[in-house]
Amino acid sequence: MSKLLEVNNLSTSFFTKFGEVKAVNNISFDLEPGQVLAIVGESGSGKSVTSMSVMRLVAKGGKIVNGSIMFDGKDLAKLSEKEMSKIRGKEISMIFQDPMTCLNPVFTIGNQMEESLKLHFKGMTASERHTKMLDMMEKVGLSNPEERLKQYPHELSGGMRQRIMIAMSLLCGPKLLIADEPTTALDVTIQAQIMDLMRDLSEELNTAIILITHDLGVVASIADRVNVMYCGEIVESAPVKDLYYKPLHPYTWGLLKALPRLDMKENELQPIPGSTPDLLLEQKGCPFFDRCDHAMECCRDGKPPIYEVEKGHFAKCWRYHPEFKEEQ
Amino acid sequence: MEKKKLVEVKHLKKHFTIQNSGSLFKANKDILKAVDDVSFDIYEGETLGLVGESGCGKTTLGRTIMRLYDPTGGEILFEGNDISKLNTKELAPFRKDMHMIFQDPYASLNPRMTVTEIIMESMINDTDLPAEKRKERVLELLELVGLNSDHATRFPHEFSGGQRQRVGIARSLAANPKFIVCDEPISALDVSIQAQVVNLLKELQHKLGLTYLFIAHDLSMVQYISDRVGVMYLGKMVELADSDVLYSTPLHPYTEALMSAIPIPDPDVEETKRRIIVEGEVPSPINPPSGCAFNTRCPKATERCRKECPSLKEVIPGHFVACHLYEK
Numbered sequence: 001m002s003k004l005l006e007v008n009n010l011s012t013s014f015f016t017k018f019g020e021v022k023a024v025n026n027i028s029f030d031l032e033p034g035q036v037l038a039i040v041g042e043s044g045s046g047k048s049v050t051s052m053s054v055m056r057l058v059a060k061g062g063k064i065v066n067g068s069i070m071f072d073g074k075d076l077a078k079l080s081e082k083e084m085s086k087i088r089g090k091e092i093s094m095i096f097q098d099p100m101t102c103l104n105p106v107f108t109i110g111n112q113m114e115e116s117l118k119l120h121f122k123g124m125t126a127s128e129r130h131t132k133m134l135d136m137m138e139k140v141g142l143s144n145p146e147e148r149l150k151q152y153p154h155e156l157s158g159g160m161r162q163r164i165m166i167a168m169s170l171l172c173g174p175k176l177l178i179a180d181e182p183t184t185a186l187d188v189t190i191q192a193q194i195m196d197l198m199r200d201l202s203e204e205l206n207t208a209i210i211l212i213t214h215d216l217g218v219v220a221s222i223a224d225r226v227n228v229m230y231c232g233e234i235v236e237s238a239p240v241k242d243l244y245y246k247p248l249h250p251y252t253w254g255l256l257k258a259l260p261r262l263d264m265k266e267n268e269l270q271p272i273p274g275s276t277p278d279l280l281l282e283q284k285g286c287p288f289f290d291r292c293d294h295a296m297e298c299c300r301d302g303k304p305p306i307y308e309v310e311k312g313h314f315a316k317c318w319r320y321h322p323e324f325k326e327e328q
Numbered sequence: 329m330e331k332k333k334l335v336e337v338k339h340l341k342k343h344f345t346i347q348n349s350g351s352l353f354k355a356n357k358d359i360l361k362a363v364d365d366v367s368f369d370i371y372e373g374e375t376l377g378l379v380g381e382s383g384c385g386k387t388t389l390g391r392t393i394m395r396l397y398d399p400t401g402g403e404i405l406f407e408g409n410d411i412s413k414l415n416t417k418e419l420a421p422f423r424k425d426m427h428m429i430f431q432d433p434y435a436s437l438n439p440r441m442t443v444t445e446i447i448m449e450s451m452i453n454d455t456d457l458p459a460e461k462r463k464e465r466v467l468e469l470l471e472l473v474g475l476n477s478d479h480a481t482r483f484p485h486e487f488s489g490g491q492r493q494r495v496g497i498a499r500s501l502a503a504n505p506k507f508i509v510c511d512e513p514i515s516a517l518d519v520s521i522q523a524q525v526v527n528l529l530k531e532l533q534h535k536l537g538l539t540y541l542f543i544a545h546d547l548s549m550v551q552y553i554s555d556r557v558g559v560m561y562l563g564k565m566v567e568l569a570d571s572d573v574l575y576s577t578p579l580h581p582y583t584e585a586l587m588s589a590i591p592i593p594d595p596d597v598e599e600t601k602r603r604i605i606v607e608g609e610v611p612s613p614i615n616p617p618s619g620c621a622f623n624t625r626c627p628k629a630t631e632r633c634r635k636e637c638p639s640l641k642e643v644i645p646g647h648f649v650a651c652h653l654y655e656k
């Protein structure tokens with residue numbers, strides 16, 4: 001199948017007074033139309049910076065220093081701000097953990113939804129816009145849509161705001177939706193509602209989704225593919241079942257063993273020792289080296305390349321070097 | 329062997345008075361029933377987990393038991409002594425027996441004090457250890473929580489999140505308490521670090537015979553660490569049972585929905601699981617629904633549920649539930 005998004009050797013850095021922070025360090029991945037790709041990893045591993053790079057919204061002080069982001073035949077990394085603004089919100093849209101970061105408190109929900117239709121569909125009449133908005137509100141399960149359009153963001157609960165954000169982000173029929181921790185701030189019963197909605201919508205509208213989360217339960221419930229990030233690098237990338245049932249990278253092994261499972265009693269948890277290294281320090285070798293139970297001499301001195309160990313299943317670890325042999 | 333009750337909570341209430349703008353015919357005060365008629369026991373040496381969505385009263389319950397709040401009504405017995413009505417001076421002898429660990433170790437540690445000073449402060453307040461023994465005890469405590477003497481002279485900002493939580497735990501152990509309320513101690517930590525802290529808490533319980541009230545919204549982690557788990561909804565305890573029983577045979581419709589809402593990190597399980605999605609959101613605690621507080625979202629609610637509030641009853645030995653479905 002043809003690709004919707006192809007990210008190649010992307011690096012994004014922040015230039016701070018302490019030095020260069022390589023927030024995203026030479027990552028490559030792709031996405032097919034309609035596919036759900038999850039990005040997991042601990043806080044600070046570069047998940048949000050990856051998505052902000054794709055949106056070309058990297059915060060001040062940061063910049064894409066290398067690589068290409070091919071979307072629908074265009075390299076987003078090279079587009080002008082004017083060209084990018086035609087894609088943002090129309091072809092690619094985004095929702096965040098806190099919907100209030102994108103909702104303007106002084107305008108009604110209706111005003112804000114209509115703005116993006118006005119911007120991207122110049123020929124649409126007011127009544128066409130109205131119908132389209134109501135239609136989308138219903139799709140995301142908001143009751144009394146007419147009422148809601150007249151309300152201000154602060155009059156709605158967290159769960160409803162996130163539904164509004166989803167409605168807004170889908171309004172212009174994007175090919176790609178990036179959701180950055182969309183349910184992290186919500187309670188579990190509301191999270192279940194929102195995930196259910198996202199599953200339905202991705203099937204119905206065939207929108208591709210990049211879902212950023214730290215919750216491996218959420219990933220298991222929706223993703224087709226998973227990228228595991230660690231210290232700005234993608235250390236493993238696999239179809240969802242392969243990641244859970246045949247994980248390859250020692251960090252992924254560690255993550256899965258550190259997780260309790262509600263449906264199993266007494267699986268002893270095995271924490272990953274230590275904590276993530278400081279991104280300001282130059283990593284000569286594998287960034288997981290000090291925490292890895294399997295580390296070898298070579299891991300300290302050289303960064304492992306990414307190996308395609310099985311078709312579509314990648315791991316960035318020296319264990320997959322052709323000459324590696326398990327010690328007895 | 330007869331289990332000994334360390335803490336007995338009887339009809340405990342904590343109501344807050346909230347100012348509102350008021351109007352001509354309305355008082356400008358509302359009563360918010362954060363904890364409303366809650367009764368349960370905590371046995372010596374056990375971990376009692378407490379779960380429920382944000383705002384359901386978990387923190388308030390923990391703080392009221394610790395007597396950081398004055399209860400509005402009811403009793404709290406600690407080793408048989410009613411501490412609910414004691415004044416500050418009368419409480420002093422009980423203070424060293426109970427401690428609290430907080431979610432955000434950073435906010436609860438004084439940034440201008442070294443680790444030694446932080447731990448000593450807690451010792452001076454709560455123990456009569458002579459000055460020359462205190463340094464030694466600090467090192468002992470640091471070792472107990474997996475830190476070492478190098479850490480003793482550092483400041484909180486020099487630690488990672490997981491290490492800071494270890495410092496918080498060392499501080500709470502300084503006075504040799506019997507009972508520790510852990511309020512979301514791992515919620516701010518990454519998955520790989522959560523297991524470190526939880527395993528440490530388990531190990532300390534084993535070594536020191538501690539009793540925990542473990543509050544968290546991550547049900548999987550609560551189930552892993554707890555012997556028994558209580559479920560709260562809008563200020564009430566709605567179910568209390570052994571932790572594995574609560575997952576395998578939840579009785580309360582809310583518990584059932586809550587359990588089904590937790591995504592399991594296993595794609596095959598997620599693919600085949602029956603999801604119970606409760607609609608709507610938690611109502612406001614200022615104007616809770618009449619009758620059973622869950623009736624507005626409960627798929628099984630009857631007329632009776634809208635009128636009468638069910639009380640918590642032991643329907644199977646050791647399994648308590650507050651729901652009309654289980655009342656004769």
Ligand SMILES: Nc1ncnc2c1ncn2[C@@H]1O[C@H](COP(=O)(O)OP(=O)(O)O)[C@@H](O)[C@H]1O
Pocket residue numbers: 014016021022023041042043044045046047048049050059060061062279
């Ligand atoms: N505005 C910024 N200035 C400097 N560094 C930043 C900025 N935003 C992010 N970073 C750094 O980039 C790294 C990756 O951040 P991010 O992508 O937000 O992580 P996460 O995986 O938690 O989403 C972090 O180490 C963070 O410190």
Ligand SMILES: Nc1ncnc2c1ncn2[C@@H]1O[C@H](COP(=O)(O)OP(=O)(O)O)[C@@H](O)[C@H]1O
Pocket residue numbers: 344345346360361362380381382383384385386387388389613
């Ligand atoms: N000091 C306070 N004053 C007024 N209301 C409070 C106070 N503390 C908590 N509340 C309210 O009491 C309810 C229970 O809060 P809390 O115990 O913090 O819940 P949880 O810990 O389960 O999230 C919430 O509605 C909260 O807004």
Ligand code: SF4
Pocket residue numbers: 249250251286287288289292293294295296299304316317318319
């Ligand atoms: S490259 Fe070496 S240190 Fe890195 S994960 Fe693989 S075995 Fe461990």
Ligand SMILES: [Mg+2]
Pocket residue numbers: 047048049180
């Ligand atoms: Mg992020």
Ligand SMILES: [Mg+2]
Pocket residue numbers: 386387388
């Ligand atoms: Mg709380």
